Amino acid sequence: MGLPLRKSKIEPPPFCPLTRSLLLLRGAWAPNVIWALSGEPRRFGELRHDIPLISARVLSARLRELEVRGLVSRHLLNTSPPSAEYTLTELGREVMPAIKALIAVGQKLPEVGEPERKAARRATAVRIAA
Amino acid sequence: MGLPLRKSKIEPPPFCPLTRSLLLLRGAWAPNVIWALSGEPRRFGELRHDIPLISARVLSARLRELEVRGLVSRHLLNTSPPSAEYTLTELGREVMPAIKALIAVGQKLPEVGEPERKAARRATAVRIAA
DNA sequence: CTGTATCCATGATGATACTG
DNA sequence: CAGTATCATCATGGATACAG
Numbered sequence: 001m002g003l004p005l006r007k008s009k010i011e012p013p014p015f016c017p018l019t020r021s022l023l024l025l026r027g028a029w030a031p032n033v034i035w036a037l038s039g040e041p042r043r044f045g046e047l048r049h050d051i052p053l054i055s056a057r058v059l060s061a062r063l064r065e066l067e068v069r070g071l072v073s074r075h076l077l078n079t080s081p082p083s084a085e086y087t088l089t090e091l092g093r094e095v096m097p098a099i100k101a102l103i104a105v106g107q108k109l110p111e112v113g114e115p116e117r118k119a120a121r122r123a124t125a126v127r128i129a130a
Numbered sequence: 131m132g133l134p135l136r137k138s139k140i141e142p143p144p145f146c147p148l149t150r151s152l153l154l155l156r157g158a159w160a161p162n163v164i165w166a167l168s169g170e171p172r173r174f175g176e177l178r179h180d181i182p183l184i185s186a187r188v189l190s191a192r193l194r195e196l197e198v199r200g201l202v203s204r205h206l207l208n209t210s211p212p213s214a215e216y217t218l219t220e221l222g223r224e225v226m227p228a229i230k231a232l233i234a235v236g237q238k239l240p241e242v243g244e245p246e247r248k249a250a251r252r253a254t255a256v257r258i259a260a
Numbered sequence: 261c262t263g264t265a266t267c268c269a270t271g272a273t274g275a276t277a278c279t280g
Numbered sequence: 281c282a283g284t285a286t287c288a289t290c291a292t293g294g295a296t297a298c299a300g
Contacts, residue, residue, distance in 0.1 A: 016181070018161045018229070020236035025155065027272065031148045044282050051146070055274055060283055070240060081281045082280085094238055098231035099148070105228045106150030108221065110200060157292065174262055185294055190263055211261045212300080 021098065024069070029054055033062045034092065035099055037072065041087040071095060151228065154199070159184055163192045164222065165229055167202065171217040201225060 016022075025031055029051070036042060036050040047059055063086060066072040071092035075085045088096075146152075155161055159181070166172060166180040177189055193216060196202040201222035205215045218226075 016162050016165070017233045017236060018165060020239055020241075021232040022155075022158050022161060022236075024235070024239060025152075025158075025232075028152050028155075029273090031152060032146050035146070035148060053274095056283065057275090057285090058273060061272090076282095079281090083281060084283090091238065095235050098228065098235045101228035101231040102151040102155075103147040105154070105225050106147060106152075108224055109150050109154060111150075159293090183294095186263065187265090187295085188293060191292090206262095209261090213261060214263085 024071075024095070026065070027058070027062055029058055030062050030066060031099055031102065033059070033066065034071065034088065034095055035103075037086060037088045037092070038096060038099070041075075041085045044084050044086070047086065066092070154201075154225070156195070157188070157192060159188055160192050160196060161229055161232065163189070163196065164201065164218065164225055165233075167216060167218045167222070168226055168229070171205075171215045174214050174216070177216065196222070 032051050032054070033047065036047055042050065044056075044059070044063075047063075048054065048056060051059065063072060063074070067074055070089055073087055073089050075087070077083045077085055162181050162184070163177065166177055172180065174186075174189070174193075177193075178184065178186060181189065193202060193204070197204055200219055203217055203219050205217070207213045207215055
């Protein structure tokens with residue numbers, strides 16, 4: 001995310017079967033957007049509320065990207081004031097299993113703060129005879 | 131991706147059940163590393179070969195992070211020249227379902243190039259009466 | 261071979277202001 | 281309300297050189 005998925009100027013890993021889905025998760029906000037859309041159709045403002053801290057700019061960008069990829073469809077409502085409604089497409093719903101799997105895994109993972117991330121590796125480092 | 135998961139200086143979304151797993155995918159290379167370790171234990175050099183284009187610096191960083199999080203264990207072999215062996219821990223293996231789900235989804239997603247990403251949204255924009 | 265330290269380029273975000 | 285445009289910031293990644 002940032003989850004950023006930096007695409008090397010060269011070529012993306014030919015082997016990795018993960019490259020594609022990783023592109024999907026690009027930005028690290030996309031999964032949350034999909035998750036927020038898993039239920040009923042949501043309007044832009046509702047999504048902003050559902051996904052705390054996401055900026056309008058980023059939400060807009062992700063929605064557009066997901067739309068271009070065919071995971072999300074956008075409908076303009078001729079209301080006043082005008083509003084927009086976003087829903088998952090059939091293709092978009094196919095992503096849910098992966099999202100759910102991620103959530104399930106997350107619940108099993110221990111919480112790790114920033115400090116620990118930079119901690120030494122000695123924790124599990126073990127010396128064994130060759 | 132920089133699937134990067136940029137942690138706001140403020141606070142991470144309290145609600146999102148995805149935050150944790152997303153932290154795991156940080157860097158967008160982690161999933162590939164886990165995937166590469168899904169089989170037999172691998173040495174540093176083997177991983178570099180398994181994951182084309184990944185730099186030693188990044189591979190090292192991801193392995194360390196996964197190690198700190200308890201998903202990967204590292205073993206130094208007293209060989210000459212010295213070598214290291216990485217394996218998934220039990221916790222690490224629990225992530226596989228999510229990885230596999232991502233791969234499965236990836237196969238269903240259409241290929242989308244950079245140009246399309248910036249393309250207009252008109253494709254699916256539809257006007258419906260309110 | 262296994263990593264680590266630097267330096268640098270780029271992408272992803274956040275904040276803010278503005279338009280329809 | 282729904283977005284978009286701009287500007288500034290920072291993390292992640294790549295390349296290269298160096299160390300155990």
